Amino acid sequence: MQTPLRIDPAKAIADIAAFQRKLAAGMGHLRDLREPEYANTPRELVYSEDKLKVWHFTGHGKATAKTPLLIVYALVNTVWMTDLQADRSMVRNLLEQGEDVYLIDWGYPDGADRWLTLDDYINGYLDRCVDVVRERHGLDAINLLGICQGGAFSLCYTALHPDKVKNLVTMVTPVDFHTPDNMLSHWCRRMDVDLFVDTMGNIPAGLMNYVYLTLKPLRLNQQKYIGMVDILDNPTELENFLRMERWIFDSPDQAGEAFRQFIKDFYQGNKLVKGTLEIGGRTVDLGLITQPVLNIFAEQDHLVPPDASRALGKHVGTTDYTQLAFKGGHIGIYVSSRAQREVPPAIHQWLRQRD
Amino acid sequence: MADPANDFIRDYQALAQQSWEAWTRQFQQQPAANPFAPPPAPAAGNDMLERTLAGLKGYFDWMQAAAAGNAAPSPGADWRQQLQQLFGGTSQPFVQAFGGIDSAGAESFARQWQSWMQAARHGGFADLAATQGPTPAFGLSREQQMEQQALAAALMASVQATARYQELIQRANTQGMQRLQGKLAEPGRQVDSLKGLYDLWVDAAEEAYAEIALSDEFRDAYGEMVDAQMRVRQLQQRQTEQVCQQLGMPTRSEVSSLGERLQALRREFRASRAGASVDHADEIVALRREVATLKRQLASASAVASAPKKAASEKAPKKVPRPTAASRSSASPRKRK
Numbered sequence: 001m002q003t004p005l006r007i008d009p010a011k012a013i014a015d016i017a018a019f020q021r022k023l024a025a026g027m028g029h030l031r032d033l034r035e036p037e038y039a040n041t042p043r044e045l046v047y048s049e050d051k052l053k054v055w056h057f058t059g060h061g062k063a064t065a066k067t068p069l070l071i072v073y074a075l076v077n078t079v080w081m082t083d084l085q086a087d088r089s090m091v092r093n094l095l096e097q098g099e100d101v102y103l104i105d106w107g108y109p110d111g112a113d114r115w116l117t118l119d120d121y122i123n124g125y126l127d128r129c130v131d132v133v134r135e136r137h138g139l140d141a142i143n144l145l146g147i148c149q150g151g152a153f154s155l156c157y158t159a160l161h162p163d164k165v166k167n168l169v170t171m172v173t174p175v176d177f178h179t180p181d182n183m184l185s186h187w188c189r190r191m192d193v194d195l196f197v198d199t200m201g202n203i204p205a206g207l208m209n210y211v212y213l214t215l216k217p218l219r220l221n222q223q224k225y226i227g228m229v230d231i232l233d234n235p236t237e238l239e240n241f242l243r244m245e246r247w248i249f250d251s252p253d254q255a256g257e258a259f260r261q262f263i264k265d266f267y268q269g270n271k272l273v274k275g276t277l278e279i280g281g282r283t284v285d286l287g288l289i290t291q292p293v294l295n296i297f298a299e300q301d302h303l304v305p306p307d308a309s310r311a312l313g314k315h316v317g318t319t320d321y322t323q324l325a326f327k328g329g330h331i332g333i334y335v336s337s338r339a340q341r342e343v344p345p346a347i348h349q350w351l352r353q354r355d
Numbered sequence: 356m357a358d359p360a361n362d363f364i365r366d367y368q369a370l371a372q373q374s375w376e377a378w379t380r381q382f383q384q385q386p387a388a389n390p391f392a393p394p395p396a397p398a399a400g401n402d403m404l405e406r407t408l409a410g411l412k413g414y415f416d417w418m419q420a421a422a423a424g425n426a427a428p429s430p431g432a433d434w435r436q437q438l439q440q441l442f443g444g445t446s447q448p449f450v451q452a453f454g455g456i457d458s459a460g461a462e463s464f465a466r467q468w469q470s471w472m473q474a475a476r477h478g479g480f481a482d483l484a485a486t487q488g489p490t491p492a493f494g495l496s497r498e499q500q501m502e503q504q505a506l507a508a509a510l511m512a513s514v515q516a517t518a519r520y521q522e523l524i525q526r527a528n529t530q531g532m533q534r535l536q537g538k539l540a541e542p543g544r545q546v547d548s549l550k551g552l553y554d555l556w557v558d559a560a561e562e563a564y565a566e567i568a569l570s571d572e573f574r575d576a577y578g579e580m581v582d583a584q585m586r587v588r589q590l591q592q593r594q595t596e597q598v599c600q601q602l603g604m605p606t607r608s609e610v611s612s613l614g615e616r617l618q619a620l621r622r623e624f625r626a627s628r629a630g631a632s633v634d635h636a637d638e639i640v641a642l643r644r645e646v647a648t649l650k651r652q653l654a655s656a657s658a659v660a661s662a663p664k665k666a667a668s669e670k671a672p673k674k675v676p677r678p679t680a681a682s683r684s685s686a687s688p689r690k691r692k
Contacts, residue, residue, distance in 0.1 A: 112614060222411070222557075
């Protein structure tokens with residue numbers, strides 16, 4: 001059989017030399033770059049409590065939407081993925097479409113937040129944020145956009161406080177946590193979460209990041225940085241890369257009790273789809289969600305497999321359910337150029353028809 | 356006799372190594388001199404930098420080794436054997452990549468493990484606990500002896516659990532190699548660059564890893580490893596807290612307990628405040644009902660009083676009165692409210 005390895009030694013040496021040259025030339029760019037900033041779309045603070053802040057994005061023009069949209073992000077990572085950089089900002093795109101956008105920034109929990117439960121987050125913080133936006137607009141109900149874990153929170157909230165939500169949009173939201181391709185769920189199924197939280201208290205962000213890296217250890221820990229060498233001589237690309245690195249690793253710790261409950265009830269017990277989930281002593285019944293629901297998921301999502309999100313359609317009570325599959329991954333759905341073209345306009349169109 | 360080809364490779368390797376070291380040195384340099392800045396960290400032993408660059412250096416070392424020894428297949432050489440040499444050595448990128456993140460996660464734990472194990476050995480408990488299980492303890496230091504034994508046993512259990520996990524990682528590596536061979540054996544497949552070979556290997560290794568990581572065996576090993584590490588950590592924390600108590604310092608448990616009580620109080624406060632507002636709302640509703648009843652009674656009393664006048668006026672010619680401002684507003688008391 002003919003060898004499939006046709007690597008010319010001279011070419012191999014030349015490749016290594018080129019790699020070296022790129023490293024050496026890129027050094028100057030790397031050292032000269034400052035900490036990359038996020039998009040920082042103009043915003044005003046409208047509410048704060050403990051470490052939480054609610055931001056209202058002001059944008060350039062007046063919003064055309066009658067009902068404001070409150071973004072509920074996950075507790076893991078920071079909310080700035082929604083406003084990462086000027087030309088890759090979901091928030092900015094939504095504003096340009098005419099939406100009136102609010103965002104909950106959960107902040108960085110510390111020891112004082114160790115005992116915050118899901119009840120505190122959903123029936124406490126989230127409910128008060130919704131009330132603030134409702135009061136500002138004199139409305140009984142507003143639109144919610146829940147992202148990832150924030151999507152699961154939004155589902156719980158809508159089921160528990162249906163009068164306060166007009167339309168619900170969920171993005172890359174896990175609903176069925178026991179699909180066979182859910183690696184995170186698979187790994188934590190047998191661990192003793194009580195022992196884990198009792199020992200760790202709050203869960204350090206570094207540990208969470210480590211777990212995420214081990215989902216694809218070679219791609220995320222090595223191949224990605226080899227790819228970085230190719231863009232070391234391109235300051236713009238390099239800055240974008242480093243901005244993403246900042247977002248990935250500058251992440252908050254997890255409040256211990258909320259983490260315990262989320263792992264036990266969602267990941268291990270899969271109670272959201274079983275209808276046995278209780279938040280603050282009340283059962284969360286997805287069947288009680290009769291508002292219009294738009295469910296957007298990513299087809300190449302390695303954190304929230306598409307089937308985990310698709311399951312929502314079988315469990316919500318609404319007759320107005322729309323599902324949108326995005327060709328991309330868990331992060332690309334916010335920041336890829338395709339996402340800029342497709343996702344915010346789709347959300348706006350869908351909301352406008354129901355405004 | 357001189358071998359120009361090998362000399363070139365050796366020279367190149369030396370040059371490349373120097374370049375890499377120069378690159379890392381340059382990375383470590385402080386920018387402009389700042390009289391208020393703290394002194395720069397020593398270049399040697401910069402742990403954070405080494406960790407950051409570990410994956411990149413792994414790839415670089417692998418490329419060099421591959422170029423020096425294996426990238427020039429002699430005609431008729433067995434490419435499968437050549438592949439094993441390319442990815443089987445200590446410089447293989449899998450070890451660098453996975454070993455890097457694994458040690459980053461477990462490094463502090465491993466360091467702790469060594470120091471605690473050493474301390475336990477001094478006490479003569481670690482080996483006993485590891486080989487024979489816990490032995491009865493007595494006397495004034497009974498509690499400390501028992502705890503030390505428990506810690507030694509937990510450490511051993513953790514080492515075993517981690518070894519089981521590592522075994523599965525190594526299996527993923529082996530299966531990744533097999534998959535790579537399979538990919539290369541596909542009809543028409545040709546690889547003409549080291550980067551191309553590396554990327555294909557990453558695809559194969561990730562596929563193999565994903566398959567193992569989704570197995571029941573991995574799930575059990577993962578859970579066992581996490582639990583075992585937590586048991587060790589919990590016992591270590593307990594011993595640390597005892598030292599803190601002896602020194603009169605507040606412990607994490609005490610602070611955490613205060614936090615729990617504070618959070619419970621906050622919940623009670625919010626609930627009572629919400630309850631109070633619910634009570635007010637109930638009172639307002641009751642008062643509104645009472646006012647509505649009184650209005651109805653007043654209206655019916657007025658109707659009774661005006662009935663004789665109405666009967667008398669019916670005999671008179673009909674005259675349509677023009678509504679006044681007062682009558683318009685009194686006609687819709689609910690709206691005024």
